[in-house]
Amino acid sequence: MSSTAIRRTYGAVSALVLAFILLPLVVIVWVSFFANRILAFPASGYTLDWYARALATDSFRDGFVTSVETALFATAASLLIGIPASLGLVRGRFPGRDAIQTLLLAPMVVPGIVGGAALFIAYIEVEARLDLQIAGTLGGLLVAHTLIALPWTIRLVTASLASADRAIEEAAASLGASPLTVLRRVTLPAIRPGIVAAALFSFVISFIDLEKSIFLVGPGRTTLQIALVNYLEWSLDGTVAAVAAVQILIVGAALLISDRYARLSQVF
Amino acid sequence: MSTVALRSLVKRYGNVNAVDDITLDVAEGQLVALLGPSGCGKTTTLRMIGGFVEASAGSILIGGTDVTRLPPARRNIGFGFQSYALFPHMSVAQNVAFGLEMRRLPRAEIAQRVNQALDRVRLRAMADRLPKHLSGGQQQRVSLARALVIEPSLLLLDEPLSNLDAQLRGEMKLEIRQIQKAMGITTIFVTHDQDEALSIADRIVVMRSGRIEQDGTPESVFAAPRSRFVAEFMGVTNLLPGTFEASGCFRLTNGAAIRISDQAGAPERESVLAIRPERIRIARAGATPGPDDLPAEIEAATYRGLTVEYRLRTGSGLHLTARQPTPATGGPTMLEPGACIHIGVPTDACLLIPA
Numbered sequence: 001m002s003s004t005a006i007r008r009t010y011g012a013v014s015a016l017v018l019a020f021i022l023l024p025l026v027v028i029v030w031v032s033f034f035a036n037r038i039l040a041f042p043a044s045g046y047t048l049d050w051y052a053r054a055l056a057t058d059s060f061r062d063g064f065v066t067s068v069e070t071a072l073f074a075t076a077a078s079l080l081i082g083i084p085a086s087l088g089l090v091r092g093r094f095p096g097r098d099a100i101q102t103l104l105l106a107p108m109v110v111p112g113i114v115g116g117a118a119l120f121i122a123y124i125e126v127e128a129r130l131d132l133q134i135a136g137t138l139g140g141l142l143v144a145h146t147l148i149a150l151p152w153t154i155r156l157v158t159a160s161l162a163s164a165d166r167a168i169e170e171a172a173a174s175l176g177a178s179p180l181t182v183l184r185r186v187t188l189p190a191i192r193p194g195i196v197a198a199a200l201f202s203f204v205i206s207f208i209d210l211e212k213s214i215f216l217v218g219p220g221r222t223t224l225q226i227a228l229v230n231y232l233e234w235s236l237d238g239t240v241a242a243v244a245a246v247q248i249l250i251v252g253a254a255l256l257i258s259d260r261y262a263r264l265s266q267v268f
Numbered sequence: 269m270s271t272v273a274l275r276s277l278v279k280r281y282g283n284v285n286a287v288d289d290i291t292l293d294v295a296e297g298q299l300v301a302l303l304g305p306s307g308c309g310k311t312t313t314l315r316m317i318g319g320f321v322e323a324s325a326g327s328i329l330i331g332g333t334d335v336t337r338l339p340p341a342r343r344n345i346g347f348g349f350q351s352y353a354l355f356p357h358m359s360v361a362q363n364v365a366f367g368l369e370m371r372r373l374p375r376a377e378i379a380q381r382v383n384q385a386l387d388r389v390r391l392r393a394m395a396d397r398l399p400k401h402l403s404g405g406q407q408q409r410v411s412l413a414r415a416l417v418i419e420p421s422l423l424l425l426d427e428p429l430s431n432l433d434a435q436l437r438g439e440m441k442l443e444i445r446q447i448q449k450a451m452g453i454t455t456i457f458v459t460h461d462q463d464e465a466l467s468i469a470d471r472i473v474v475m476r477s478g479r480i481e482q483d484g485t486p487e488s489v490f491a492a493p494r495s496r497f498v499a500e501f502m503g504v505t506n507l508l509p510g511t512f513e514a515s516g517c518f519r520l521t522n523g524a525a526i527r528i529s530d531q532a533g534a535p536e537r538e539s540v541l542a543i544r545p546e547r548i549r550i551a552r553a554g555a556t557p558g559p560d561d562l563p564a565e566i567e568a569a570t571y572r573g574l575t576v577e578y579r580l581r582t583g584s585g586l587h588l589t590a591r592q593p594t595p596a597t598g599g600p601t602m603l604e605p606g607a608c609i610h611i612g613v614p615t616d617a618c619l620l621i622p623a
């Protein structure tokens with residue numbers, strides 16, 4: 001085969017795979033405008049009603065607010081913990097450093113439902129010892145989501161720290177900057193793209209989490225994902241598609257923005 | 269404006285000594301070039317003086333004060349990094365101003381000194397650009413301005429001219445020299461380019477595998493290399509092992525003899541005869557050769573603009589290189605490979621080096 005033929009074949013296969021991945025998303029967005037009473041093809045007409053219905057549904061509205069609040073908290077907390085931890089991991093020399101970095105890959109290979117169950121059991125154990133309510137409380141949910149976001153934050157921030165030129169910190173020091181000034185004026189600004197990407201990615205990871213949250217939400221407090229699952233138990237109409245379409249929009253935007261700051265493909 | 273003293277300085281990485289027992293005294297206002305091949309420990313030495321690398325043993329004194337354990341921020345050293353190390357998120361002017369801000373100078377004075385420093389490196393017009401929008405040579409000059417603007421008591425430069433074109437390199441060399449003399453800043457300048465070292469330094473310290481091989485003025489290091497290594501580094505391409513004989517002859521290992529003056533070199537001791545390629549005299553076919561001249565054949569000729577380099581083979585099978593001016597610089601027409609000639613070596617062009 002000539003090299004152009006290879007390139008064409010490669011392009012065609014890539015396009016097919018991409019279409020396969022994007023198809024469900026496109027279909028969801030499409031059917032969210034269908035006028036049909038139950039989700040089905042073909043469309044009997046087009047409408048924006050399902051979006052109005054979604055907005056009017058309490059569980060979706062509350063779920064959305066809870067999800068956004070939780071994700072914001074998880075983002076802030078994971079940055080607050082993750083940035084110093086990354087500095088320690090990249091700059092420090094201590095036993096177990098490599099082991100910790102490998103362990104941080106765990107959330108990417110352990111199924112979410114296993115992680116959720118593990119967290120739940122851990123909460124119950126702590127509750128039993130400390131005589132404290134954790135599972136089902138807002139605190140428990142926030143801690144869990146921080147834990148969900150943290151490995152991703154650390155991976156993104158350590159990656160950008162590792163690729164930052166160490167010599168700029170030395171230059172600042174030799175120009176008279178104290179270690180704290182070096183951190184504030186040189187190190188952190190230099191890795192700002194990584195931090196922005198980590199923040200957006202943390203937000204997304206927390207926002208879309210279902211498997212872990214399902215163990216940890218309490219009565220009257222559901223995240224948007226759980227509200228969706230609950231709703232699906234009773235009805236299969238365009239409201240679900242409308243909610244999903246909104247989510248796709250939010251998550252897609254966040255990922256596109258964070259990719260502008262740090263090529264996500266280089267981190268995972 | 270301080271003296272620098274290194275006392276038995278050592279840096280170990282694992283079981284390798286990157287810097288291996290260096291003792292060096294630099295006088296106030298002196299410009300010392302650390303010269304040596306890649307990996308010989310120049311950067312490591314400089315980084316220990318700058319305080320970025322902890323010495324494994326030995327001590328460093330600046331202006332008589334022991335700074336071995338002092339953090340970089342308290343050494344008042346201007347450091348020009350091999351990788352420039354500009355702050356990527358700051359403009360050129362902000363980069364240069366950083367050290368002055370750390371010294372809490374008044375705003376107006378900072379602005380004025382930054383402009384002055386940028387003028388010196390001819391980058392005033394680029395003051396508001398980010399480093400990533402500068403060429404390598406421009407970045408190098410910013411890093412130089414940033415190191416100079418704080419008027420350090422000691423200036424350490426790690427290959428500050430490596431990325432400049434020939435013309436700019438010449439200009440910057442003069443500029444560094446001029447600023448350094450005007451301000452009287454003691455300077456240590458790392459380079460692997462002998463030409464650069466010879467033309468800028470008051471003193472050259474040749475390093476090899478973490479040790480000092482030779483230390484002296486440019487003239488002395490160039491004219492009297494004390495080892496084969498330094499001779500090679502200084503562009504002496506003809507290094508012939510053999511024995512000096514009492515008769516004033518140097519007996520090469522292949523049996524041929526070259527007449528040298530009765531100068532230095534312990535008789536009957538194995539040594540190396542060093543001859544600069546420029547000192548080999550060529551007598552062309554037709555010209556009368558001198559009494560001690562050797563017949564030779566040109567094997568290859570390499571044109572280098574100012575000079576032409578000939579690879580020669582003598583009748584006794586010895587390989588030598590000779591260098592002559594080209595017609596462009598007033599020399600004779602160039603010889604073709606295969607030409608048969610005679611070569612002569614003036615007795616004062618022969619230097620004996622311990623084997």
Ligand SMILES: Nc1ncnc2c1ncn2[C@@H]1O[C@H](COP(=O)(O)OP(=O)(O)OP(=O)(O)O)[C@@H](O)[C@H]1O
Binds near residue numbers: 313
């Ligand atoms: N952090 C380090 N860890 C281990 N070995 C090192 C480290 N830094 C330098 N070395 C080794 O020490 C030796 C000296 O390195 P150095 O950077 O001082 O050389 P240099 O003379 O500046 O070379 P160049 O001209 O290539 O810049 C080299 O063999 C290098 O591999």
Ligand SMILES: [Mg+2]
Binds near residue numbers: 310311426
């Ligand atoms: Mg170096």
